[in-house]
Amino acid sequence: MVSFRLEHEARALVWEVPDGWVALGSASVGGGLTHPRWVSNLDVGDDFRRTDLAAYAAERSAGLGLAGPGTTLLTAADVRQVEHAEVEGVRCWATVGVTKPTWPVPPGGSQHGDAAPQGTRTMGEHPGPAHHGPPSPGTINLVVAAPVPLSVSALVQAVGTITEAKAQVLVQADVPGTGTASDAVVVLCPDPSRSDGAAEAFAGVRSVWGRRVAAAVHATVAAGLTAHPWRPGGSGRPGVVW
Template sequence: MLTEPTMTTRHEDGWDVPLLVWRADRPLLAVSSAPLGGGIGVRDWVVNATVPMSYHRDDPAEHLAELAGQLGLDGPGVGLLTGVDVAEVIARTDTGVRVWATVGLGTPLQAAEPAPAEAGARVGTVNIVVQVPARLGDAALVNAVATVTEAKVQAIRELGLAATGTPTDAVTVLCPVDGAPAAYGGPRSTWGAPLARAVHAAVLAGGVGLVVPWSQRRTA
């Protein structure tokens, strides 16, 4: 399964920028909306990298692949980017489900608002990494992503924001590749229920005080 994330830094654009690295002791099945390693497939590692406010690259997958190479990560993996300090990752566990969330709410919005506010004024990304200890079927993996999102929205609303998330939120759910696949991942299913509780708790804890962009904090 996944190790606890390790913290390291890279020097980029004049900053020592933090990133988190999870390694799997054996390949895991994943579903992800990440720039690198998105979709459904077998993955060996996860990276969640802070980027400064001055971030201007339009090739995030290539950038994350470069970072993975610098870290000596082999095989397929998942790469996430965020404007908040990944050192402030929040971890929660419920009934064997493990969740890690980096919570940036600098650009909250309603998913279906008719005229979204212009992006770019502040960075805000909620990245959520979930490990389920049992095999999920493909449909259950997709269902689990929906459950993560529902629990995230519940937490954001409880934080007092009329928002469903930010424009750049990402989700990664990982599980073993072996075993009888569970058919469901909804919030009342065997694994979806603890997943929802753990995600809700992590986002709620991470959103207290509304995390500001990492580089903005460094220049304050």
Template sequence: MFAEPSLTHRREDGADVPLLLWRFPSPLLGASTAVLGGGVGPREWLINASVPMSYSRPDPDAHLAGLADQLGLTGPGVGMMTGVDVADVVSARDDGVQVCATVGLGAPIPAADPDAVGFEHHAGTVNIVVWIPQRLGDGALINAVATATEAKAQAIGDLGLAATGTATDAVVVLCPLGGPVAAYGGPRSRWGAPMARAVHRAVLDGGAVNLATGRSWSDRRS
């Protein structure tokens, strides 16, 4: 079974800032859209770090790499960040699949917006971590990222928002490096179906809390 993350803190700008940390006992295969460790390949650790909603550093990848170094993490890993308090992580399981999501919906957007001009960074962010207990083929792994994104968008719609996510969402799908290979990752495949249900539930539950409280990590700090 995929381990739950540990909640730890780093000292930054005079505050104890929370982050979630996974140290994998052995390397896993991952596909991710994260700013640090995005792409496909072996991954040995993962961090999901809270940042202020006013976060505006132009080098989040370097920032996350620095955090990993502070934690003594070596080898390839994944780094994500969000404006919500990562202590509010929501977990969901379905038929062997495990999902952890931190859900910030302070700046929801529809992906296709004819009036959108340029890019304005917001730190709200929906970050999704998925564990699938069978090795996925290369195409299936990429398809699983798409399926998780579809389930996220469905949950956001079910929350009553005319949006598909935020401008800075990230997802990582992890599976074993070896063993028999599953060929499909779509929403009706052996692993895609339970993953979609688990992602939907985690984002729906986490989003409902975020919308009800409207609180970010910065709010709790003050």
């Protein structure tokens, strides 16, 4: 099973991934369908401006003693505030920051909410010229580990389930958005090609494993949002939602 630790001084979360596991992730560094030996979630601070993300991730990974292929998530939220939940074998970890909630299609058809690759601007920072002052943390990063092999299709379904569960929490909490412009997710499970049993074919919201994934994500994001709720005008410009 995946092991987890918090590196306080390095401001990082690290997951050690067993040999023979597979991941599907949306991270800009080490994302896609991969066989990582580790996953990290790095606190970059609220003044992060670097765009050489692979080089930056390599520097931080070396400092953490991480070797081999891996996946790196970035956030301006304090990673020490990580939340965790487990539902019937599915484990979920989340760092939750919603200072800059975002709708997929911004109200009025504005395209100002379009997201660049994660980390190319500070975690949800508005790209338009109207934004002034220091940006605030605003990223929801999720790492989910399932104990059973999932087919590639089921991994994709799991990403959709995770996204829906996260969005449900935000809607239920009256947050004006379904996430932030820089959210990322990683799903981990044993590689079906190296398993003796058949892979699970489904992970949608009404499948057995999808239901468990959704419940774990919902509980984790809800805990993070309760601890650090969204407040209108938190960006310094009341009523403005990117």
